[in-house]
Amino acid sequence: MQERLVDRHPEVPADQLVAQMVPPPMFDEVSFDSYIPDPKEPSQAAAVVKAADFADRVNQIHKAAGKKSLFGKKKQISGAGLYLDGGFGVGKTHLLASIFHSSPAPKSFGTFGELTNLVGALGFNNALERLSANSVLCIDEFELDDPGDTMLVSRLLTELSARGVSIATTSNTLPGQLGEGRFAASDFLREIKKLGAIFEPVRVDGPDYRHRDLPPAPEPTAPELLAERAAAAPGATLDEFDALVRHLSTLHPSKFGALISGVSAVYISGVHTVTDQNVALRIVVLADRLYDASIPVTVSGAKLDEIFSAEMLEGGYRKKYLRAISRLLALSRFEVSPA
Template sequence: MPQRLVDRSPVVPADQLVAQMVPPAMFDDVSFASYIPDPNEPSQAAAVAKTEEFSKRVAKIRAGGRRGLFGKKTQATGAGLYLDGGFGVGKTHLLASIFHSVPSPKAFGTFVELTHVVGALGFNKAVEAFSEHSVLCIDEFELDDPGDTMLVSRLLSELSTRGVSIVATSNTLPGQLGEGRFAAQDFMREIKKLGSIFETIRVDGPDYRHRDLPPAPEPISSEELVARAESVDGATLDNFDELCKHLSTLHPSRYNKLVEGVRAVYIDGVHPATDQSVALRFVVLADRLYDASIPVTVSGARLDAIFTPEMLAGGYKKKYLRAMSRLLALSRFEVATT
C-alpha cells in the first residue's frame, strides 16, 4: 500500500537548515567542463568562461583580503555575479559548478529556501551562519513582496562586506525584480542596491527540458493511478485537495524532508488552484520534487492546468511558468515498478 505525503510532518532542526543548503542530487557531478554550450547560442559559451573566472576570483578573495592602514589585513568585499536567462538554459548547472569549485564552507539554495532559512534562524543568526562562507549561491532569485526586498537587500549587503561572494540565477534582471508584484517604485532604492552588488551576464537558449520532446502525458484515471502507485515501492498517493491543505500546515523549509526518500508521487483529482496561496505552496513543492528527480503522475486535470490563466497573467507569472516546466519534465520520467 503506498504511503501518503499528508501523513508526514517532518521536523528540521535549526542547526541543519544551513547545513542542508547544497545543490540538488542531480547536480552532484556537474562541472564547467560538463556544460555543453549550444553552438547557436554564443552567450552560453561566454557564460561558462565568465562563471569559471568568477570561481577563481572567489577563491582569491577568501584566501586574501587586503592591507589597510598600518599594514592591518582586512577582508575584501565579496564578488557578485548574476546569471539572467530563460527557463532550462543551464543556469543552475553553472551555479552548481561554481559551488563545487570554490572552498568550503559554502551554501546553495533557491531564493525561497534562503528566505525561509533567514526567517527560521532570525536575521542576526543567519548573518553569522553565512559570514564565513566563501560563496552563497542563490537559484531562481526573485522578490515577491516588500518584506523580502528589505530582508534580502540587508542580508546580501552585510554578507558582501564580510567577504562573502554572491552568485544568483534568475529570469528577471536585478533592476526589474518585483515588477508587477508590488509598488516597486516605493522600494527602488533597495532594488537598485541589490542590482549594484551583481555583475550581470545573459544566458540565452531554448528550454532543454522540452527540447525535441513530445507533449506531457495526459492524466490517467483514478483507478489506473491507484494501480500504478501500488506497483511502485516507495511511492506516495495523495488526493490533490488534501495535499494542498497539508502543505499549508508545514513551513516551506520542511518540504525537502517531506519528499525525502520518495521514489514517485501520484496525485489524484488534480484541478486548477483558485487560491494564489495554494498555488504558490505547490510551486515550492514542485521545486523540491524537481530537485530530487521524483516522477509525478496525476489524474484529473493536466499538470499545466494547475495555474489559472489569471495567475499566469499576474505578477508571479515567471514563477508559475518555471513550476509548469519542471512538473511537465517530471511527468515524463519513467518509474520502475516492483
C-alpha cells in the same frame, strides 16, 4: 497500505538548515566542462567563461581575506557578485552549481525561498553570522515576492558582500526589474538599485531544454490505474490533490524537502486548476523540491500544464508558475520502476 504525503509531519531543526544548503543531487557532479553550450546561442559559451572566471575570483578573494595585514588584522575585502539572467532550462543552475563546486569551503547553495526561510528560522543576525564565513553564497531562482523580502535580502546581501562573501545568483529577471508586477517596486527602487550594484549581470539565452523535441503534457492517468501504478512502485506515495494542498498549508516551506525525503515516486489523484494564489505558490515550492530530488510525478484529473489558471499565468508570479509547470512536465516524463 499505500503511503501518503499527508501522513508525514517532518521536523527540521534550525541548525540543520545551513548544513543542508548544497546543490540538489542532480547537480552533484556537474562542472564547467560538463556544460554543453548550444552553438546557436553564443551567450551560453560566454556565460561559461564568465562563471569560471567568477569562481577564480571567489578563490582569490577568500584567500586574500584570510591573510592578516602588518597590524595583525584580517583584510577587509568585498565579495564579488555574478547574476546569471535567462529563461527557463538554459543551464543557469548547472553553472551556479559549478561555481559552488569550484569554490572553497565553507560555502552555501540554496534557492531564494530557502534563503529567506533560513533567515526566518534562525533570525537575521544568526543567519548573517553563520553565512559570513562563506567564500560564496549561491542563490538559485532569485526573485522578490514582497517588500519585506526586498528589505531583508538587500540588507543581508549587502552586509555579506561587505564581509568578503561573494554572491552568485540565477534569475529570470534583470536586477533592476526585481519585484515588478508584484508590489509597488518604485517605492523600493533604492533597495533594488542597491542589490543591482552588487552583481555583474550575465545573460544566458536559449530554449527550455526540458521542452526541446519533447511532446506536450501527457494525458492524465485514469484514477483506477493511478492507484494500481502507485501500489506497484516501492516507496511511492498516493495522495488526493485537495487533501495534499491542505496538508502543505500546515507546513513551513522549509519542510517540503523533508516531506518527500525517501519517496521514490509521487502519485496525485484529482488534480484540477487552482485559483488561490497561496495554494499556487505552495505548489511551486513543492515542484521545486520534487525536481531537485528527481522524483517522478504521475497524476489523474487535469493535465499538469493546466494546474494554474490562465489569470495566474498572466499575473505577477507568471515566471514562478511557468517554471513550476516546466519542472512538473519534466518529472511526469520520468520512468517509474515497478516492483
